[in-house]
Amino acid sequence: MTNVFDRLTGQEAIADDLRAAARAARVLAHRLDAGATDGLFVPDDEIPGVDAGWSRASMTHSWLFTGPPGSGRSVAATCFAAALQCQSPDSSNVGCGECRACVTVMAKTHADVRHVVPEGLSLAVGAMRDIVQAAARRPGTGRWQIVIVEDADRLTEQAANALLKVVEEPPPRTVFLLCAPSVDPEDISVTLRSRCRHVALVSPSPADIERVLIERDGLDPEQAHWAASVCGGHIGRARRLATDPDARSQREKALSLARAASRDSTAYAAAEELVRSAEAAAKAISAELDEAETEEMKTALGAGGTGKGTARMPRGSAGALKELEKRQKSRATRVGRDVLDRALVDLAALFRDALVVGVGAKVTAMHPDKSDDISIPLAGYARPEQLLSCVEAVLDCREALDMNVKPKFAVDDMVARIGLALKRKVDA
Known part of the structure; x- marks a missing residue:
């Protein structure tokens, strides 16, 4: 070692x-x-x-x-x-x-x-x-x-x-x-x-992340290279993107919102789907954690025993289990917010990539795999000030979620603002 x-x-x-x-x-x-x-x-x-x-x-x-x-x-x-x-x-x-x-x-x-x-x-x-x-x-x-x-x-x-x-x-x-x-x-x-x-600490470079995924996790070099380039400097997320289809699907839904928000017919349906998928991902994560914790608690309280007097758990066990459920519910809320926040960070980074293309800056893209089908077309459609308004709308949504605004309301408001920002050029 x-x-x-x-x-x-x-x-x-x-x-x-x-x-x-x-x-x-x-x-x-x-x-x-x-x-x-x-x-x-x-x-x-x-x-x-x-x-x-x-x-x-x-x-x-x-x-x-x-x-x-x-x-x-x-x-x-x-x-x-x-x-x-x-x-x-x-x-x-x-x-x-x-x-x-x-x-x-x-x-x-x-x-x-x-x-x-x-x-x-x-x-x-x-x-x-x-x-x-x-x-x-x-x-x-x-x-x-x-x-x-x-x-x-x-x-x-x-x-x-x-x-x-x-x-x-x-x-x-x-x-x-x-x-x-x-x-x-x-x-x-x-x-x-x-x-x-x-x-x-600083964010590790894509090359460092790629090396870790290949040498430490034994991942395919091509998949490791892709995950390292789109993870935003987050090693754990790079690992999940490379190995978890659900994580890749969640990212795709977040990025597709940039295109869907420009049309009234698709904007709010895409917003609801993003919130719903984030909740589903959070439930899956929480359910796995909850099950192990609950079984451990029940075992500690004497459940599953076969000796005399072990048919029931001791008095007070119900209160302990109820307190555990309360903590688990609170954690599930946090996990849901974290999953949705990660999706919003991806979306903000996509608008940022389009903004970079629009002003001609020579910097590394956050989503290089989306340059041809989203970032570059978006930069050709919207002016830099419009794209900046989109970024601000996403960041304001993250702040609203941090202030305990319901995800559906926060994301709907964000989508409306993005749609208005992108339509300004058409209406002008």
Whole structure:
């Protein structure tokens, strides 16, 4: 097995920085074991492989990983957590990928590494307080208690404040790794961001994604090349597009809306089909997750037993199952919004491609496979200002969905605005 940081695609410089920080953290852990009280200071000559000047900056108790979707924010945080817990005696090979700590962290089963993923549209203050309280304990098997918040942009204001309190005065053995799309105040509070060391990831290149799909996933080179070119720099989506017919169908429906919106007879039917397909895809994803969770919960509550007194689950089981169903319903809503949002991003990128063609810019297309049959004809039909209005309509729709507007109403309004924008040239 290779080093865990080899999983970071196109992020070589960041991987080197995280390795250096993990080596410094190992020295810091030894100093804490010996009763040191001088905080995060580690003399330069005590950190193997770290140049002078790295000492105070090399390790901190709170980190913020940012980057566009698919850049690998949560993967980077998990790899760093593995390196912090790594048991390899060779300090130059932290994150070895072979020791028990690395294997369990990457499998998300390590007892001292908690992954926080909001099940609904947001992460509430109650859940965050429980997490913070658990994280304040001393680690059981590893060097650190590590909390990875994979969608820190979904923290409610109260939850962010609860997290801020512990980040400002962290327990000596606790490390917080937050993941968010950007450092924009809408994604992460200014105060919370100021308490974290920032790690900015970038979207991997199509060539890097293609290499991963071929070498790591064993996909056909031609299919891998196509998926890498249309995924928008998102490795996970490239994998789904290359292997899942439903994902390809969802993309086609989103892109076909650009042509359908220009005609009243097809616009709203296409909009309803897009919403309906997104809901169906979300239900399929949620059903698979729900079934496994429900069976696990029932087993934990004693269902399926054959001994005396096991015919019924214990009192209170119905309440636990009802609470689980509530969380699953909230998660299904979030999954549906995420699936629809991905389709809208594809649609906005298509109008962007047409706009690029219209103004003669020499940049890479987001949907190169649609240049001849959609992007170029659309650029010849609509002026740049019309195409820009279409992009704005899609972005406003995404914002409306984020404000909990019903998908049908938001998408219908978007289609109406796109239709008006594209008709201006005909009416002029």
